[in-house]
Amino acid sequence: MAASSQPARPLRLGVLGAARAVPTVIVKPIRRNPDLAAKVEVVAVAARSADKAAAFAAEWGIQKSYGSYAELLADPDVDLVYNSLPNALHCEWTVRALMAGKHVLCGKPLSSNAREAVVMQRAAEDAGKVCLEAFHAISHPVCKRVRELIVEGKIGTVERVEVNYPVELSQYDAKIRSKMHQPTPLADDYRMHSEMGGGVTMDLGCYCVAMVKAVTGEDPQVVSAAAQRWLGDSEVDVAMSCEMHLPSGATAHFDCSFVAGKYAQPVTMCIAGSNGKLNVEGFFSAHKANKIRLEQWDDVGVTSTESVDDPGRLNTQDSFYYQLMAFVDEVGCQDRRPNPGMPWGYTKNKINTPAEGVKNMAILEDVYRAAGMKPRWTTNPPPAPYDVIGRSRL
Ligand SMILES: NC(=O)C1=CN([C@@H]2O[C@H](COP(=O)(O)OP(=O)(O)OC[C@H]3O[C@@H](n4cnc5c(N)ncnc54)[C@H](OP(=O)(O)O)[C@@H]3O)[C@@H](O)[C@H]2O)C=CC1
């Protein structure tokens, strides 16, 4: 009999951190989509305080809560982990989770720096477990469609990619995050602390790099960058502007900001080619509205627009839904393999694997260096043997 493509029961997911993003990234997509709920359920949450974890579990209907991350990892009834901790804790707790035999979906960016990403890749391979970087936006069909149009040659040869991700961080709690939390004062947000892996390049620039890679299929090289630093921590960038070069000869640019002001616009992406141009709107809320505008500069000149995946009021399949679907499907593929461990490859995910994460982190390091800043350093090394690379300590 052919092996079923569905797991017998839903995979059981535990969340590290009662973080503001968890309802949006994990709980609601599962609750709103029965096809996803048939594959994965949230069974546990861990926070540094048992009271906070219990309150979070009660509010979101999660069975178990733990007052430490280690306790959740020791739970044999947890198959998968979502790491929603600050960037500086991604490496340590993702490695610990992999060592505990869990598959991990890790918040983006994958780590504080490329060296950490290397050991995360190694830990995933040693454990024979999936480890994915949670770039939700590039999981959505809108991103895949843009790539398809480029591959089909609709704009000719890609010459220039521009991404703009401007937000006003001080308004996030009111606008975006879970209503259960008190607004976090800006200075308390981990994003504003360099030792926590903070900075806008880490938080939003990483998406811009991932988007450039996803639509072009190329690895950008940093040419120059300019940062606006935060007065409260001079190693935290609140705005970054970066010029890049692609191996094909095309160029790319991104701007990202935490201080875009009250009228911050949604993310935009523009790809210009030898024979046309693509303008993409709605990358980050594509289920509500998305628009790909294609201009072709042939003899006649054609302009067309399309929306992908039926955006609208009743569409519950947002980028977080697609991200989780890809994660559990990948876990299903790995678990069905007769010999997990080296050598193995990702079958469903090609763009948010640890190998890509290593490259992503190297690019982010280069952005900081080009802007005259320090790449994020390791403050929380993972346990042995993953605390060293070769002969040097992380
Ligand atoms: N905010 C958003 O809209 C989105 C965020 N994300 C991703 O989700 C992740 C979390 O972001 P967000 O929810 O906004 O962040 P939060 O600040 O709300 O959550 C971070 C969590 O980290 C834990 N933590 C452990 N140690 C520390 C420490 N020293 N300082 C601060 N926090 C600590 C806290 O857990 P504890 O509960 O144990 O106290 C807290 O819940 C990031 O990877 C982000 O990229 C993804 C998509 C959307």
Ligand SMILES: O=C1OC[C@@H](O)[C@H](O)[C@H]1O
């Ligand atoms: O998707 C996101 O939106 C807002 C950011 O600050 C957050 O970290 C990110 O992952």
